[in-house]
Amino acid sequence: MNKFKTYFNWSSGKDSAIALFYLLQDARFSIEKLITTINSHYNRVSMHGLRTELLVAQFQAVKIPYSFVELPEMPDMARYEQIIGETVERLKMEGFTHSAFGDIFLEDLRNYREHQLARQGIKAVFPIWNRDTKELLQEFLDLGFKSIVVCANSKFFNEDFVGTVMDKDFVKRLPQGVDPCGENGEFHTFCFDGPIFNNPVSFDIGEKVYREYDNPNTGDNSNGPQDPYGVWYCDLKP
Structure with missing residues (x-):
């Protein structure tokens, strides 16, 4: 069976970890890259404030190829969507068809992700959606x-x-x-x-x-x- 070539949007936290755990057990998907947004001004994971060196150590321990999406210190929504859109386009050219997330119940965020990705022909996947x-x-x-x-x-x-x-x-x-x-x-x-x-x-x-x-x-x-x-x-x- 052909598996869907999938990249995972890795936050470095617990929700990403357990979502990836379940996705790796799903025979439909081939997880071939982890993607994390980085605040390029501070060289840290966006939102979490984690040093990039520890993020890299995490990637090396998981042993899945990875790449960063570098964001400026305070991007407006237009600039953010431009950078993310360019990243998704590159991944699509590499043959990726699916994008996975560790979201659980934020309906507006899920709808936003699905809408933005669908515009570029990518399917969003939510392995732990609606879990208690x-x-x-x-x-x-x-x-x-x-x-x-x-x-x-x-x-x-x-x-x-x-x-x-x-x-x-x-x-x-x-x-x-x-x-x-x-x-x-x-x-x-x-x-x-x-x-x-x-x-x-x-x-x-x-x-x-x-x-x-x-x-x-x-x-x-x-x-x-x-x-x-x-x-x-x-x-x-x-």
């Missing part, structure tokens, strides 16, 4: 995956939360209203070991840093300016 996030996290841990929190929204967490290794009691310690997998962007993780890894990724815990960002413009100015939101980061060092 509490059960999925438990399964992640039961399978032997290991992950550490690298950034978290200060609305829900203080600096003590970042740098925490996820364990069986992780969900019990989460504030009310926080998704167990952080699917609403409450926190992000770095996965450093598990059944898809040929070896654990070694790292040291560095400093913790707080940064504030402007809220995205929702187009509704009736309530006046939006307060900035804060993020705690834990720097991991190779």
Whole structure:
């Protein structure tokens, strides 16, 4: 049976890891490349703030070819879509027909991905779509995956939360209203070991840093300016 040549959109975190785990077991797909967006200004993984050196170590442990998508520090949507579109076009020329993601339940994001990819003739795949996030996290841990929190929204967490290794009691310690997998962007993780890894990724815990960002413009100015939101980061060092 001919398999669909597929690239996986790798975030470096737990959702990507377990989604890739399931996809590698699906006989319909041949996973031949991992793709990650990088903030070229800081040389770190977009959103997660992970050093590129650790990302490369992760790729080498998984042993799947990889490439980066370099984004400027603060790209607008038009520039972002241009860069992603050019990347997808190159992958299509390499024979890729499918693009996989670790999304779980964000319907708007899924629709956006499917629409953008369909314009270029690529099919989107979501291996862990609509899974119960509490059960999925438990399964992640039961399978032997290991992950550490690298950034978290200060609305829900203080600096003590970042740098925490996820364990069986992780969900019990989460504030009310926080998704167990952080699917609403409450926190992000770095996965450093598990059944898809040929070896654990070694790292040291560095400093913790707080940064504030402007809220995205929702187009509704009736309530006046939006307060900035804060993020705690834990720097991991190779």
